[in-house]
Amino acid sequence: MAFNFGNFDRSADYGSNEEFELLPDGDYEGEIESAESKATRSGGTMIALKIRLDNRRVVFDNLNVECANETAQNIALRQLQTIANYNNVTPNSEEDLEGLRILAAIGTQKGKDGYKDRNVVKYYKGKDDAKKSPxxxxxxxxxxxxxxxxxxxxxxxxxxxxxxxxxxxxxxxxxxxxxxxxx
Known part of the structure; x- marks a missing residue:
């Protein structure tokens, strides 16, 4: 269905385009809204996650599940394992990740090369950590x-x-x- 531009009023007050403030570093619960396999520049595979936190904010994460750097790959697979164990599921595709709950440690990544600071997923937490959360x-x-x-x-x-x-x-x-x- 196409947008009806006849309903658009250029002079209406739709709110401002001000940026969101960064979230304070800490643990946040949320749900994976979308998961998509993408090729990396180095020829590997990453799973790009869009996560909607319970406070309605959105964060993104990339899990480099196939890459030349074995350490990075193991970190991504461990994160994927934590998400699967947290939900007691064995995903068979990216679509199986959509709708899964997560508990994530959110941090702030300093901006560089003209980009601003942004919130990032530092790591995912397991069931034992969830007992300390709401x-x-x-x-x-x-x-x-x-x-x-x-x-x-x-x-x-x-x-x-x-x-x-x-x-x-x-x-x-x-x-x-x-x-x-x-x-």
């Missing part, structure tokens, strides 16, 4: 990143039932209004 955010359907309704799992555990039924997505109608706890 609970994962739910998506718009109220389900967590694995597709389960966390209310069902909580209910099942509280009533001595097998919470594995949470994967069925069954909802509990306990007549108590639900308010998202993780926003």
């Amino acid at each position: 609970a994962p955010r739910r998506n718009a359907s109220g389900r967590n990143s694995s597709g389960q309704d966390p209310r069902y799992a909580e209910y099942a555990r509280a009533n001595g039932k097998d919470p594995a039924g949470a994967s069925t997505g069954a909802l509990i109608d306990d007549e108590i209004p639900f308010s998202p706890m993780f926003d």
Whole structure:
């Protein structure tokens, strides 16, 4: 569908084009929005990640999964392994990475050659590190990143039932209004 330029008003106030302030260095949760294999200049392969953090900011990361520098390649494969283990999945393609949750240490890279400083992913963190972080955010359907309704799992555990039924997505109608706890 093409944009209808008839709705564009050149004199309207659409906000400013001011740059975002850098995020403070620290740990941030988010979700991989897109993953794409690309050739590197040296003939290797990288996976270009676009990550939307839970605070709605976007960061980018490139994992050099095939390259001549064995150290760089092992770092990228270790990062990919951390993402896979964090989500308990074995990805078979770049598309399998899309939608996966991440916990990343975000830092600031100093700008050079006329470019400004920017936020970068320093490394990804695993499940043990996640215990120190807030609970994962739910998506718009109220389900967590694995597709389960966390209310069902909580209910099942509280009533001595097998919470594995949470994967069925069954909802509990306990007549108590639900308010998202993780926003």
